[in-house]
Amino acid sequence: MRATRVLSAALLALGLAAGPAAADSSPSPSPTASPDGSAPTQAGTSFRTATEMKQGQPATASGSTGDYLYWSFPADVGQRPTVKATVKLPQAHGAQTWQLDVYDGLRRRQACQYGADPRTAAQDASQVELACVLRTVRGWAEPSANDPLPGTYYVRLTVVDLGATDLGQPVSAEVRVDSKDIGGAGAVDGSLGRPLVPGIAVTSGEKTDGAKTAVLSSFGKNDGWSSGWWSDRWVWTGIGAVLAALAGIGGYALTRGSGRPSRVPPGV
């Protein structure tokens, strides 16, 4: 009896300890963005030419005030991406307002839950910092909703309000995307057939012969997306089942009293 108690206590402890750890080890999506793995040092100028970057990797670019700078990154189910941008401004300039916009794979603008966006840089400020915290990426949503779905996301950084003399001045920008893993809390009943990666219908039909072909977005070409079956809900439910079993044994044991009743003679 004592042995089983010790064993069950150990199991319980193990389950509780393993819970968060197992939840953390959920498969990370981040498909390879740049083939050589190095951080991008330039930005695109449209959705079509957006430079691909990975999460957790700072991307830099130099450009001119007034340019529209585009990057794209992949985001998977259960992630809550945060996009941060720092723009280094020229030495002398007037007040100007910078804005960070995030679009999903269908080029729908995604709302920022919170963050500094847009932000006005005071006259002659050396830099301006922007941030945008997106909503949690869901596995599925109604077609008429614009909830964030797994796939490609576009970041557009540009100045939206500036004095005429500031146009075309050299600026440099750094963008970084990090995600908080929300895990099973964000699970919904459903999943997409394919992630929202633009051009996926064309690229998936092509044969990969190693040639450098132009694609709208190369994320998740060879899978790389979470299959959707893993979640920390397995751990919660598992621990729940173990606890329920232990509680059941405990309840049962309570009705039996401690050990053999004294009135029962030995040898019966």
Add this chain to the structure above:
Amino acid sequence: MIRRQRLAAGVCALLAALAAGMAFPGAAEADETQPSAPKVELVLDVSGSMRTQDIDGGSRMAAAKQAFDEVLDATPQEVQLGIRTLGANYRGNDRQEGCKDTAQLYPVGALNRTDAKTAVATLQPTGWTPIGPALLKAADDLNGGSGTRRIVLITDGEDTCQPLDPCEVAREIAAKGVGMTIDTLGLVPDARTRDQLSCIADATGGTYTDVRHKEELSGRVGQLVHRAADPVVTPVATEGAGQCTDAPQLKSGLFTDRAAFGQQRWYKVSVEPGQELRASVSVADDRAVNPGYGVLLRAVTQSGREIVRGEAAGTGRTDVVSTGLRYPKPASDDDNAPAETVCLQVSHSFSAAAGVKTTPGLPLELTVDVVDGPSGHHDVASFGLGRGWWLLGALVVIGFAAGLLWGWLSRWRVAVWRTN
């Protein structure tokens, strides 16, 4: 799985690098005939004002020459580069003649660095600034092929050949050719030059840069030439109709069209049962427009019922306004169920600012993807899995109650059995 994938990717990259290394001379030759090779034309202003000594102590012309030397050295192998001058030859005062003065200094093609540099070295600041005619000629130089085409205009003054507005010229060039971009660089520009150059850049989705130092010039031109070398999907030109019945049938891909102010564009896409239609549309404002704009994309059945719509609106400075939609068509039990023709309607609510020409229409980019729809495998929430302390609490309480009940039941049963 991820790690294995990385390893495989690494091996692939290595193999590709080896193959590229071995095939290099052949590849270089093949590029000359490749129809999709990116083409770039540098258009340099050689007007009299380029003599002004105000870039890092040297003349504007000297800065431009030095920048060209550096850019020519660093031009990627696959880029076909040409050089055109404006105002390089005619010294006279006749405006008619001066405005025809644009010449191709180096033809667009595989680059011979020595020849190109020698040609640039001979340039002397001379004449007028016919930007409009030079852009038209440059567009002709880049004609043909399916790759990206980019004009890089470097000038220090505004166009001196009105009434041909170079801004409208740029817009017409962009409307005629697919994937044509004009980037502009102003050398120590005044306010009017800046306005004109940024207008030219905006008309084609290009960029405008204000240059005051030598290294800025070479760095920026080099960056633009390299940008041209990046492989980019070239959109297919299509022409939407005024109503669904006449609309062109589109398959998965990237398309471009023009939508005039107040005009609707209709397209048709065929969707099989069990497939999902994804469409997104971007409308660019290539001229001065009023603040406040929007775009609407609707998926409509042939009988006119709206299935789903995507809409976006905004105010202030922007390059495009875009939206998208998703339509998963439910799978059918009948294998012979016919494909549904979905009509896509695009309309935008840009309005031209006062005094701005309204033709041609605004450039429109449409992506269409028809992919497999959700195939019934759902995520964990639908497996009935739960999470949270309330779940644990509920399971413990229920488990305990069940154990207690079971214990009492069995005691009662034993007691009944004993009494019998």
